[in-house]
Amino acid sequence: MANIVILSSSVRNGRNSHRVSLFFKQFIESKGYGVPDILDLKELDFPLFNERLGKMANPEPEWVEFSNQINRADGVIIVTPEYNGGYPASLKNVIDFMYKEWHRKPMAIATVSDGRFGGTQVIQSLQFSLWKSGAWTVPARYHVSNVKETYDEKGIPSNPELTYRLADKFIDELMWCINAKQKMDDSGSK
């Protein structure tokens, strides 16, 4: 079973995008896509890193564990809010903290807004940063508008039929990339 990390990026008090992370966890479990695990940046409460992990002499064990969790993941779903047309500093902090961990990592981006436009403006900056980090971002995207009306606090969607259809398309693409990478790894490709 694929090991799928859901990276929940908002650390804001009263955040709403975490609802979408909760939804994906339940969705992936119920559909049997893999074993999901939420890495919640609010809960992890990292400081602003002052160096990359690979260059640190004595990193905190929980920072190393975070890196290990990304390393072990077959795929990563980033759930990010849109803040002023970009993605939050909490997410940039962890992207820049690592390097080899992102290399050829199948990744999918879900953007969240409490307005009408679904956080789509995040894509330009986030996609570029992930590309620079060597990640394999899948072309499928998942945009959530009006998050407070479309998901409840437990991540239950108000329109399950539509939500499941869109989520299926999104996760399908990530699974294709995970499987393709697995085949390359199995073939001994460098």
Ligand SMILES: Cc1cc2nc3c(=O)[nH]c(=O)nc-3n(C[C@H](O)[C@H](O)[C@H](O)COP(=O)(O)O)c2cc1C
């Ligand atoms: C600093 C800040 C900037 C924001 N900028 C935008 C924005 O540019 N576009 C947008 O649609 N929503 C914006 N929002 C609203 C978020 O979309 C909203 O808070 C949503 O619930 C996702 O973020 P959250 O998980 O932190 O709640 C902003 C919110 C904050 C706190």
